[in-house]
Amino acid sequence: MNNNANPIGVFDSGVGGLTVVKEIIRQIPNERIVYFGDTARVPYGSKSKNTITKYTRQIIRFLQTYDVKAIVVACNTASACALEEVEKELDVPIIGVVKPGAKAAVERTKNGKIGIIATESTINSEMYERFIRQRNKEITVLGKACPLFVPLVEEGLWEDSVTYEMARRYLKELLREDIDTLILGCTHYPLLKKTIGEVVGDKVSLVNPAYETAKELKELLESQELLHLPEESMDSEKYKFFVSDVADKFRNFAETIFSNFNEELAAGPATEQVNIEEY
Amino acid sequence: MNNNANPIGVFDSGVGGLTVVKEIIRQIPNERIVYFGDTARVPYGSKSKNTITKYTRQIIRFLQTYDVKAIVVACNTASACALEEVEKELDVPIIGVVKPGAKAAVERTKNGKIGIIATESTINSEMYERFIRQRNKEITVLGKACPLFVPLVEEGLWEDSVTYEMARRYLKELLREDIDTLILGCTHYPLLKKTIGEVVGDKVSLVNPAYETAKELKELLESQELLHLPEESMDSEKYKFFVSDVADKFRNFAETIFSNFNEELAAGPATEQVNIEEY
Numbered sequence: 001m002n003n004n005a006n007p008i009g010v011f012d013s014g015v016g017g018l019t020v021v022k023e024i025i026r027q028i029p030n031e032r033i034v035y036f037g038d039t040a041r042v043p044y045g046s047k048s049k050n051t052i053t054k055y056t057r058q059i060i061r062f063l064q065t066y067d068v069k070a071i072v073v074a075c076n077t078a079s080a081c082a083l084e085e086v087e088k089e090l091d092v093p094i095i096g097v098v099k100p101g102a103k104a105a106v107e108r109t110k111n112g113k114i115g116i117i118a119t120e121s122t123i124n125s126e127m128y129e130r131f132i133r134q135r136n137k138e139i140t141v142l143g144k145a146c147p148l149f150v151p152l153v154e155e156g157l158w159e160d161s162v163t164y165e166m167a168r169r170y171l172k173e174l175l176r177e178d179i180d181t182l183i184l185g186c187t188h189y190p191l192l193k194k195t196i197g198e199v200v201g202d203k204v205s206l207v208n209p210a211y212e213t214a215k216e217l218k219e220l221l222e223s224q225e226l227l228h229l230p231e232e233s234m235d236s237e238k239y240k241f242f243v244s245d246v247a248d249k250f251r252n253f254a255e256t257i258f259s260n261f262n263e264e265l266a267a268g269p270a271t272e273q274v275n276i277e278e279y
Numbered sequence: 280m281n282n283n284a285n286p287i288g289v290f291d292s293g294v295g296g297l298t299v300v301k302e303i304i305r306q307i308p309n310e311r312i313v314y315f316g317d318t319a320r321v322p323y324g325s326k327s328k329n330t331i332t333k334y335t336r337q338i339i340r341f342l343q344t345y346d347v348k349a350i351v352v353a354c355n356t357a358s359a360c361a362l363e364e365v366e367k368e369l370d371v372p373i374i375g376v377v378k379p380g381a382k383a384a385v386e387r388t389k390n391g392k393i394g395i396i397a398t399e400s401t402i403n404s405e406m407y408e409r410f411i412r413q414r415n416k417e418i419t420v421l422g423k424a425c426p427l428f429v430p431l432v433e434e435g436l437w438e439d440s441v442t443y444e445m446a447r448r449y450l451k452e453l454l455r456e457d458i459d460t461l462i463l464g465c466t467h468y469p470l471l472k473k474t475i476g477e478v479v480g481d482k483v484s485l486v487n488p489a490y491e492t493a494k495e496l497k498e499l500l501e502s503q504e505l506l507h508l509p510e511e512s513m514d515s516e517k518y519k520f521f522v523s524d525v526a527d528k529f530r531n532f533a534e535t536i537f538s539n540f541n542e543e544l545a546a547g548p549a550t551e552q553v554n555i556e557e558y
Binding site: 277 | 319320325326327329330426427429430431433434440441444445523524525528556
């Protein structure tokens with residue numbers, strides 16, 4: 001039952017989860033990865049818990065056809081809305097981005113006031129609050145849904161005046177409450193880091209759950225002796241990418257994410273379309 | 280085979296198609312309507328032709344379980360990307376919003392320069408251009424995708440400075456080319472009519488395909504002797520609404536659309552959730 005050479009399954013509602021893949025490659029470069037982006041049904045952020053859970057189950061069934069040794073829910077919305085329900089049904093370890101993000105924020109805050117920006121469904125789930133309060137009941141947690149950030153990122157307006165204006169509006173209340181730590185609770189948001197950073201200023205520390213999740217994944221694989229060690233053989237392609245809609249747009253976005261990082265992936269990774277509704 | 284009392288099936292990727300329903304009720308108030316909004320998989324505007332066609336087929340199969348006597352594709356993207364392919368497979372008449380919108384624009388323009396704003400997939404399909412050119416080869420047609428308009432409408436920023444700024448950017452080129460007619464080629468856009476009107480000014484006439492489509496539907500039912508005449512019995516509920524995700528948000532939007540229009544519907548119509556992937 002030595003399955004250390006099996007891949008890690010990573011999924012997201014679309015392309016945003018590639019920021020998590022990047023962190024995983026950076027921190028545990030020997031691992032094989034099978035990625036699924038639900039580009040046909042993106043975005044998840046305004047969908048209901050039930051629908052998100054149904055989609056999550058379909059994707060996990062798909063990933064399991066690749067004998068994944070662990071699963072990473074690289075989507076904040078699916079982590080917040082579906083993970084708790086589906087993890088009971090699985091015999092491989094599964095981790096989301098919410099818990100590691102919450103943990104890092106608790107470690108980071110000095111004044112005990114943490115802000116969270118995320119999609120509507122993630123904010124409504126109150127999962128960040130729950131994980132933060134589990135660690136420290138004294139902390140004040142302020143959530144704010146930012147529904148326009150995902151479309152603004154997808155339009156490439158990462159440092160645009162319109163994005164700046166929306167960031168100013170979305171963050172006004174959190175800043176008034178004097179937060180010193182802000183969780184970027186959606187995999188798209190780290191791409192707005194510069195704009196958000198300008199709005200919140202130097203005194204607010206930004207937490208990127210992608211980084212924290214890769215760190216937790218590494219620790220998990222180590223503790224379960226599932227790390228892929230360099231001396232083992234790695235027969236098939238190291239990284240596989242799948243999407244539910246056509247692959248072109250995904251590949252363009254992947255190019256942007258992986259440029260100046262990984263030569264093979266920066267050329268736009270080979271990506272295959274899957275009929276996810278069949279799973 | 281007298282099925283005049285059967286309902287008309289209307290569908291959209293989400294809530295936008297309710298603007299078409301409103302026009303149908305205004306123009307042929309005796310008709311029964313079964314509406315489906317694909318709120319779980321919205322938006323369609325950035326999806327591929329194949330995916331949109333697959334979703335359209337599923338929805339038509341669902342509507343046919345209500346013995347619809349005609350189908351209206353109230354979504355510009357599905358009309359532009361899927362209608363041509365699926366209409367061959369049907370034995371009931373089906374109409375989309377693109378052809379009536381194109382016809383109205385051709386009748387309206389004086390200088391022969393028509394602009395179209397729509398989703399990315401609608402613009403890429405070039406269907407508006409095709410229908411316009413079929414009627415008049417001399418007309419200059421200029422299309423512009425406006426991907427942020429749908430999220431801005433859904434956020435309720437109908438007359439906001441950010442929406443105004445985006446409209447100014449999106450429309451700059453069309454105005455430079457001196458269009459005198461602008462097709463609002465997405466069912467969400469009529470809700471931005473005031474903002475768009477301010478940006479384009481009085482000299483540009485706005486075409487709302489929703490109105491034109493209801494007019495064409497009425498003519499179609501008349502010519503095929505399918506109109507529902509008042510003396511016939513109407514036993515079941517007149518309007519039925521279905522969605523693929525939870526109904527709450529849909530009902531709120533419906534309330535906005537139908538307020539000051541139809542008392543029964545303004546209270547938020549009874550709406551049922553359907554597992555559309557099963558069709």
